[in-house]
Amino acid sequence: MKKKINFQEIKSFLLKNKKISIPVFIAIIVIVFFVFRASESDVASIESVKFTDLKKSVRATGQVVSETDISLSFNKASVVRSVRAKVGDKVNSGMILATLDQGQAFATLTEAKGKLLGAEAKYNKILEGYSNEEIILAEVAFKNAQTDLVNKKNNQITVVANAYQTLLNSSIAAFSISTGDTQIAPTITGTYVLEKEGDIRISTYQGGSWYFDGFGLVNAFGVVSSTTPQPIGESGLYIQFPTTFTQGNWIISIPNKKATNYLTNYNAYKSAIEDQTIIVATAQSLVDQRQAELNLKKAVARNTDVDIAKAEVLSAEGALQSAQSLYEDTIIRAGTSGTITKVDIKYGELSEIGKPVITLEDVGNLYIEALINEANIAYLKMGQSVSITFDAFGKDKNFTGVIAHIDPSAETNNGVVNYKIKVSLNEKDETIRPGMNANIDILAGQVSNVLAIPYIAINKKDGKYFVDFITNEKNKKYEDREVQIGFLGDNNLVEITSGLKADDKVALRKD
Missing domain, CATH: 2.40.30.170 (Efflux pump adaptor protein, beta barrel domain)
Known part of the structure; x- marks a missing residue:
């Protein structure tokens, strides 16, 4: 503890010693000041x-x-064929959110399923044996599958051909070849029937009357008419010129990629080809299955046959798993239930392997x-x-x-x-x-x-x-x-x- 200074005692001391010199007096004052400062409470x-x-x-x-925060991506690069989810959608585990082009993958998967079924049927029947009635039924089923395959192939050929014909006839029109030509172009009518793509070039010239020549996809000749459409060779198309025109050169592109309905017709044609692949592959798979079943019913079981049939089942299972994996690579599925919070892909785009395109979160x-x-x-x-x-x-x-x-x-x-x-x-x-x-x-x-x-x-x-x-x-x-x-x-x-x-x-x- 700091001791408090008694200032009364200092005063008495100074009064009793009046003869103290000035320097000593000042020194005493300074000492007292600092002692006083030191005695202040802290x-x-x-x-x-x-x-x-x-x-x-x-x-x-x-x-x-979010407890669930999953970024989903494709495992292969291909064209996006469907986007089934949008931001805010609530989805359940396993739901398909987007797909790529699946034609080949689906066909391979269907074929693998058919082969596995055939291998299993063969193995089981080798163990059990078949009656004559079962063999007859198997032959009928096989023939029916073959007939169905032929019918579906023919039907799909027609469907694809019609879609292609529609594509080729996408709003056919003539366009001037000459830059800056402002005259009205001829009107093109009729239905194009040649089933091949390319250009038809039209040129007009005067030889007493006005005539036109056509060359390219077809060779054509005719009189220029503004009242009656004239055939353009054997193309199925007709050309009618405006009332007033001058000598000119025009091009007719088949198909017309500038047409407003071109993209719709093109996508319909591609879709028809994909459907053809899937439908024919499915029918062919059924034929293969029925053939395998018939062969099994006619076979005589031996130990080596049983072992071979068992090996074929295992091989078919492996092929199916591989095909299933390739098919799943074309799909984005919801790994769990939740809400879509981000979609960064559109129909028709080319996907990138591993790039996150859909985000799934459990916002609840x-x-x-x-x-x-x-x-x-x-x-x-x-x-x-x-x-x-x-x-x-x-x-x-x-x-x-x-x-x-x-x-x-x-x-x-x-x-x-x-x-x-x-x-x-x-x-x-x-x-x-x-x-x-x-x-x-x-x-x-x-x-x-x-x-x-x-x-x-x-x-x-x-x-x-x-x-x-x-x-x-x-x-x-x-x-x-x-x-x-x-x-x-x-x-x-x-x-x-x-x-x-x-x-x-x-x-x-x-x-």
Whole structure:
């Protein structure tokens, strides 16, 4: 403790020694000044020991994430043939979301299924044997399958041919070859019948009357007429000229790729070809199956036959699995139930292998991820209640949750050690979306009606805790007193478990 200076004694000393020289007098004054300064109290403020409630809160910011967050992509590069999902759609596990061109893959899969069925049938019948009636029925089934295959092939040839004919006749028109020609072009009518692509060039000339020549896909000759359409060779097309015209050269492109209906007709033609491949492959697969079944019914079983048939089944199973895998490469399926939150692909585009094109999230099962500093992680445990606000809604709208997970390992960034926690939401609110910023407040602990003082009043010496206990509040005198501390709460208040009582005073020193 610092001793207080007695200024009355100094005054009496100076009055009794009037003969002191001026320099000595000044020195005495300086010494007294600094002694006085040194004698001032170092107490900044005095705090009373009071009963209060303490709580410890851990606060952090985090982000809303989905329990399910899957980026889906194709496993092969091909043309996108369908996009069946859009943003906001709720889908179930296994649903097809998008497909690529499947013609060849589907045909291969169908063929593999047929071969497996045939191999299994062969194996089973080798073991069981067949009656004459079963053999006759198998022969009939085989012949029916062959007939069906021929009919479907012929039918599909007609369908494809009709689609191609429609494509070739896409709004046929004549266009001037000469740059800057502003005269009205001839009108083209009729139906093109030559079933080949290319150009027909038309030239007009005067030889007493006006005539035209056609060459390219056809060789044609005719009289220029503005009233009666004239045939263009054997193409099935007719040409009629405007009332007024001059000598000119025109081109008729087959098909007319500038036509407004060209793309529609082209896609219909391609679709017809794909359908032809699938339908014929399916019919051929059935023929193969019926042939295999018939062969099995006629065969005589031997041990080697059984072994061979078993091997054929295994081989067919492997081929089917391979075909199934190739087929699945043309499909994007929902791996789980959820909501589509992103679609980045369109019909007709060329897919890229592994490029995410659809995002699937479970927006009905959201949680918050946050990083907690190592200094606070010991206060947290599973199941603790959490108060939550979102930047998007403001501080006045409150939500609740619980700690659902605490990572056992730390994340270190620039020397700062944090632990990731997950907070599940109690409320199911459709306005809460993945990616939103969240503010969490966790009540880590609390005690009621305990003695507490500011933690800054605690002095630690040799592993023990002390306070500057006020012995004379007026003169701000204090002494060391050992205390025991307990719960450390918010606002830097600490519980005193022994050493002080209510209304005791402690000093907060300057310094």
